[in-house]
Amino acid sequence: xxxxxxxxxxxxxxxxxxxxxxxxxxxxxxxxxxxxxxxxxxxxxxxxxxxxxxxxxxxxxxxxxxxxxxxxxxxxxxxxxxxxxxxxxxxxxxxxxxxxxxxxxxxxxxxxxxxxxxxxxxxxxxxxxxxxxxxxxxxxxxxxxxxxxxxxxxxxxxxxxxxxxxxxxxxxxxxxxxxxxxxxxxxxxxxxxxxxxxxxxxxxxxxxxxxxxxxxxxxxxxxxxxxxxxxxxxxxxxxxxxxxxxxxxxxxxxxxxxxxxxxxxxxxxxxxxxxxxxxxxxxxxxxxxxxxxxxxxxxxxxxxxxxxxxxxxxxxxxxxxxxxxxxxxxxxxxxxxxxxxxxxxxxxxxxxxxxxxxxxxxxxxxxxxxxxxxxxxxxxxxxxxxxxxxxxxxxxxxxxxxxxxxxxxxxxxxxxxxxxxxxxxxxxxxxxxxxxxxx
Amino acid sequence: xxxxxxxxxxxxxxxxxxxxxxxxxxxxxxxxxxxxxxxxxxxxxxxxxxxxxxxxxxxxxxxxxxxxxxxxxxxxxxxxxxxxxxxxxxxxxxxxxxxxxxxxxxxxxxxxxxxxxxxxxxxxxxxxxxxxxxxxxxxxxxxxxxxxxxxxxxxxxxxxxxxxxxxxxxxxxxxxxxxxxxxxxxxxxxxxxxxxxxxxxxxxxxxxxxxxxxxxxxxxxxxxxxxxxxxxxxxxxxxxxxxxxxxxxxxxxxxxxxxxxxxxxxxxxxxxxxxxxxxxxxxxxxxxxxxxxxxxxxxxxxxxxxxxxxxxxxxxxxxxxxxxxxxxxxxxxxxxxxxxxxxxxxxxxxxxxxxxxxxxxxxxxxxxxxxxxxxxxxxxxxxxxxxxxxxxxxxxxxxxxxxxxxxxxxxxxxxxxxxxxxxxxxxxxxxxxxxxxxx
Numbered sequence: 001x002x003x004x005x006x007x008x009x010x011x012x013x014x015x016x017x018x019x020x021x022x023x024x025x026x027x028x029x030x031x032x033x034x035x036x037x038x039x040x041x042x043x044x045x046x047x048x049x050x051x052x053x054x055x056x057x058x059x060x061x062x063x064x065x066x067x068x069x070x071x072x073x074x075x076x077x078x079x080x081x082x083x084x085x086x087x088x089x090x091x092x093x094x095x096x097x098x099x100x101x102x103x104x105x106x107x108x109x110x111x112x113x114x115x116x117x118x119x120x121x122x123x124x125x126x127x128x129x130x131x132x133x134x135x136x137x138x139x140x141x142x143x144x145x146x147x148x149x150x151x152x153x154x155x156x157x158x159x160x161x162x163x164x165x166x167x168x169x170x171x172x173x174x175x176x177x178x179x180x181x182x183x184x185x186x187x188x189x190x191x192x193x194x195x196x197x198x199x200x201x202x203x204x205x206x207x208x209x210x211x212x213x214x215x216x217x218x219x220x221x222x223x224x225x226x227x228x229x230x231x232x233x234x235x236x237x238x239x240x241x242x243x244x245x246x247x248x249x250x251x252x253x254x255x256x257x258x259x260x261x262x263x264x265x266x267x268x269x270x271x272x273x274x275x276x277x278x279x280x281x282x283x284x285x286x287x288x289x290x291x292x293x294x295x296x297x298x299x300x301x302x303x304x305x306x307x308x309x310x311x312x313x314x315x316x317x318x319x320x321x322x323x324x325x326x327x328x329x330x331x332x333x334x335x336x337x338x339x340x341x342x343x344x345x346x347x348x349x350x351x352x353x354x355x356x357x358x359x360x361x362x363x364x365x366x367x368x369x370x371x372x373x374x375x376x377x378x379x380x381x382x383x384x385x386x387x388x389x390x391x392x393x394x395x396x397x398x399x400x401x402x403x404x405x406x407x408x409x410x411x412x413x414x415x416x417x418x419x420x421x422x423x424x425x426x427x428x429x430x431x432x433x434x435x436x437x438x439x
Numbered sequence: 440x441x442x443x444x445x446x447x448x449x450x451x452x453x454x455x456x457x458x459x460x461x462x463x464x465x466x467x468x469x470x471x472x473x474x475x476x477x478x479x480x481x482x483x484x485x486x487x488x489x490x491x492x493x494x495x496x497x498x499x500x501x502x503x504x505x506x507x508x509x510x511x512x513x514x515x516x517x518x519x520x521x522x523x524x525x526x527x528x529x530x531x532x533x534x535x536x537x538x539x540x541x542x543x544x545x546x547x548x549x550x551x552x553x554x555x556x557x558x559x560x561x562x563x564x565x566x567x568x569x570x571x572x573x574x575x576x577x578x579x580x581x582x583x584x585x586x587x588x589x590x591x592x593x594x595x596x597x598x599x600x601x602x603x604x605x606x607x608x609x610x611x612x613x614x615x616x617x618x619x620x621x622x623x624x625x626x627x628x629x630x631x632x633x634x635x636x637x638x639x640x641x642x643x644x645x646x647x648x649x650x651x652x653x654x655x656x657x658x659x660x661x662x663x664x665x666x667x668x669x670x671x672x673x674x675x676x677x678x679x680x681x682x683x684x685x686x687x688x689x690x691x692x693x694x695x696x697x698x699x700x701x702x703x704x705x706x707x708x709x710x711x712x713x714x715x716x717x718x719x720x721x722x723x724x725x726x727x728x729x730x731x732x733x734x735x736x737x738x739x740x741x742x743x744x745x746x747x748x749x750x751x752x753x754x755x756x757x758x759x760x761x762x763x764x765x766x767x768x769x770x771x772x773x774x775x776x777x778x779x780x781x782x783x784x785x786x787x788x789x790x791x792x793x794x795x796x797x798x799x800x801x802x803x804x805x806x807x808x809x810x811x812x813x814x815x816x817x818x819x820x821x822x823x824x825x826x827x828x829x830x831x832x833x834x835x836x837x838x839x840x841x842x843x844x845x846x847x848x849x850x851x852x853x854x855x856x857x858x859x860x861x862x863x864x865x866x867x868x869x870x871x872x873x874x875x876x877x878x
Contacts (some may be wrong), residue, residue: 141588147578309589
């Protein structure tokens with residue numbers, strides 16, 4: 001098998017440039033490992049004239065990326081355009097229809113249309129590979145789809161968005177407010193001008209959606225992912241968390257068939273607490289293997305391109321696995337859960353999450369006699385027991401802060417307790433309620 | 440592809456029992472992921488009558504394991520007998536000769552005969568898979584062979600022997616001596632009656648040998664692995680290491696084409712320092728991906744069986760990768776290095792390692808005026824600069840302890856300095872010299 005694997009590459013941004021660089025500079029190494037050369041035959045991007053760090057003049061330029069799907073001399077289309085709809089979706093769909101393998105870093109596309117695309121790829125017996133879509137160069141897709149295939153997976157949790165982790169890490173290390181660190185990250189180019197995609201948890205939500213599909217053999221279902229970002233995280237809560245032995249991180253969590261993204265207190269001595277800056281880490285729990293940790297750079301041109309090229313090497317070797325580990329026709333769909341929770345296919349999930357957890361609660365209250373007793377009464381009425389409680393002395397002009405952690409309870413019970421606490425008329429600021437990831 | 444993948448299993452010890460358990464209890468899950476059933480058709484082990492936790496009565500029993508290599512109704516031989524020679528070697532060789540896939544957990548066999556067996560497997564176009572041979576259920580073989588295939592790997596280092604890590608962790612946590620913890624581990628069954636294989640670094644040496652082959656595209660060459668175990672590690676050195684900001688761990692390190700195993704000081708804030716008990720962890724450094732950490736259970740029935748079954752799922756899916764990532768005929772052989780260093784093919788490597796490092800040195804010296812000046816003179820003469828130095832007050836009847844760390848230098852320079860220090864006639868006890876893994 002010495003015929004080259006011929007690549008048509010759509011998108012020459014950060015990751016696309018990295019792919020061009022690796023395939024040019026490591027051609028010999030990649031060919032040795034792949035068993036045959038891996039060659040770019042055509043490229044397409046928005047602006048042909050744009051100055052690039054890598055020479056693309058030796059590749060055929062195609063103005064319309066959709067034409068890459070039907071090039072007779074391309075075996076694989078690498079889609080690095082992005083977005084769940086539009087050109088990216090049409091290109092991937094057409095390439096698969098035409099029996100071409102597809103490699104993509106497009107988490108949004110797969111989170112929204114993964115089931116249909118997987119069925120299409122598998123019916124055509126071609127690969128739809130997306131290692132680069134989650135956690136950059138860390139081979140977490142391969143670990144779940146292949147390395148841990150003998151395991152019933154009970155939980156996947158991880159730090160999946162480098163921008164959020166950078167902001168949270170920097171807030172804590174430099175004792176700066178969220179808004180200031182975000183502005184600084186935007187100035188440095190670590191965060192987008194419109195940061196919502198990252199900081200509201202959407203990006204992490206796409207990623208945990210794919211990990212949940214692989215872990216549980218269910219179709220990716222972005223609409224069912226409960227998603228919350230980091231805008232409301234304050235330095236004050238980080239200080240209290242530290243005092244209680246925790247660090248606040250944005251986690252993607254897949255458990256009991258449910259995927260969620262939320263800011264969360266993780267124990268200081270847990271591996272996820274120590275993940276700094278733009279790094280990503282994923283903890284996978286399987287019935288045979290126990291707990292596995294994978295950690296590394298979660299973004300960046302070369303780490304992400306490393307994952308794209310790994311997928312190309314798999315394809316060159318003739319390895320085509322089911323897109324989500326289980327054949328697409330056998331993936332469970334989660335329509336039942338939708339109906340039960342009363343959300344439509346297109347709305348994001350809302351309402352309390354079913355999974356039990358312990359919680360962190362911070363209340364700013366008027367400093368009146370009996371406040372603490374009244375608050376703890378409201379918790380007791382919902383059978384919520386308090387694990388630890390902090391109340392520091394405060395200046396007369398400030399409100400009193402009550403910070404407590406609970407033993408394991410449900411979000412629904414916490415919501416009932418909170419509305420009883422509200423009814424006391426003593427709360428002077430919106431309470432802060434965060435989950436605690438105690439294992 | 441719904442015809443079952445038919446397995447002949449040799450060896451029903453800890454790992455073999457785990458494989459039987461997973462394939463029985465997770466048959467449906469494994470079949471869904473593999474695209475077809477994975478079925479044991481025959482088993483062989485030393486003692487048919489032995490009481491086992493899993494029912495093997497439904498499988499054909501074969502007294503002579505070698506016969507498994509020629510069963511017409513078996514597609515794969517799973518070799519879990521162990522040992523680099525004898526039955527295991529003959530079985531694997533015969534199975535590959537007969538065009539059967541082989542899955543094994545046998546690191547010794549592959550470290551000694553990997554090249555010949557890989558050539559044989561690749562010539563027959565069958566798999567020789569060994570995920571279970573290194574780091575239990577952690578998919579590190581797959582990560583190097585596939586997930587990081589786009590990378591030129593500069594370094595692989597890891598905690599690869601759970602028994603050693605358990606002993607070192609327990610010594611430190613419970614402040615017990617090496618011999619006591621070893622005896623306790625033996626009593627609990629964590630360490631063998633003859634513990635040499637683990638504590639002298641042989642097991643870790645087999646494993647790093649395989650990781651080096653995958654990382655650098657060289658044939659496994661057990662004879663060239665510099666190996667040192669943990670017998671000489673004392674609680675006293677652990678205390679000094681802690682004072683200097685380090686933990687002592689037994690590492691396997693592959694770097695600059697050379698594989699080694701040695702006890703080593705790792706910074707307290709590094710991920711390897713935090714690996715506790717029988718856990719394993721591997722850090723892989725690639726030019727594109729940066730640094731990746733994989734951590735998990737490194738041994739045990741189910742974690743190791745998880746890796747065996749993952750290999751079976753790959754084979755069921757039709758995935759056969761080159762045994763060491765690069766086709767066996769293209770693997771570099773390290774004969775040159777042997778000649779240069781004057782070791783024969785069958786002797787273990789010895790003499791100073793070429794890689795530069797910083798070092799930890801503890802000297803017990805007679806408490807005479809000028810000792811410290813004389814010692815530092817000897818280091819300066821070899822252009823070795825001291826990074827930090829500890830000398831605590833000591834009781835009059837005890838010798839003085841000088842503990843120092845150096846900046847980066849070579850083992851050869853340290854050896855010359857040490858012989859000059861010996862010549863001073865002030866050293867009253869064998870000096871302790873350990874490498875520091877500063878990155």
